[in-house]
Each structure stands twice: as C-alpha cells, then as structure tokens.
Amino acid sequence: MMNVIITSHAKKRLTQPRQQGIQLKEIFHVAEKIPGSIPIATRFRGFISTNGKIYDIVAKDIPSGRLIITVIGK
Numbered sequence: 001m002m003n004v005i006i007t008s009h010a011k012k013r014l015t016q017p018r019q020q021g022i023q024l025k026e027i028f029h030v031a032e033k034i035p036g037s038i039p040i041a042t043r044f045r046g047f048i049s050t051n052g053k054i055y056d057i058v059a060k061d062i063p064s065g066r067l068i069i070t071v072i073g074k
Helices: 007-014 025-032
Strands: 005-006 042-048 054-062 065-073
Touching: 005 025, 007 025, 025 042, 025 054, 025 065
Parallel strands: 005 065
Antiparallel strands: 042 054, 054 065
C-alpha cells in the first residue's frame, strides 16, 4: 500500500463548487491505483466520483509517498 499525501491546497479545492461531491477516500483510492512512478507533476484525467462528478488529479512521487497536488473538477 502506497502512502498518499494530499496537499492543503487540494483539500481546500474540494470545498469549491466544481469539486463538490469528490471525497478524500476516492482520491486516495485512485492515487494508489496509478501504476509506476511519477517523477514530475503529471495530470491524470477522467476519474469519476461516486456521485458522478468527473475530475482530474495532479500528482507527483516524492520520497515519502505520492503527493496529490491538486484536484480539478469538470
């Protein structure tokens, strides 16, 4: 199991209207499922939350785990 770290910026974005309904547990789940390593910040597109909201995440691997930099709702 990979250590997933969500920035305070990403957590704050989840309270905004475009990201409403996306749960932290969903972000942890999709971040763990991304295969391989992510040496530079990369946008991963097309995740769907349980309430049907489509969103993207920007992630990067750091020594302490996988860092979720931001969440972008559609």
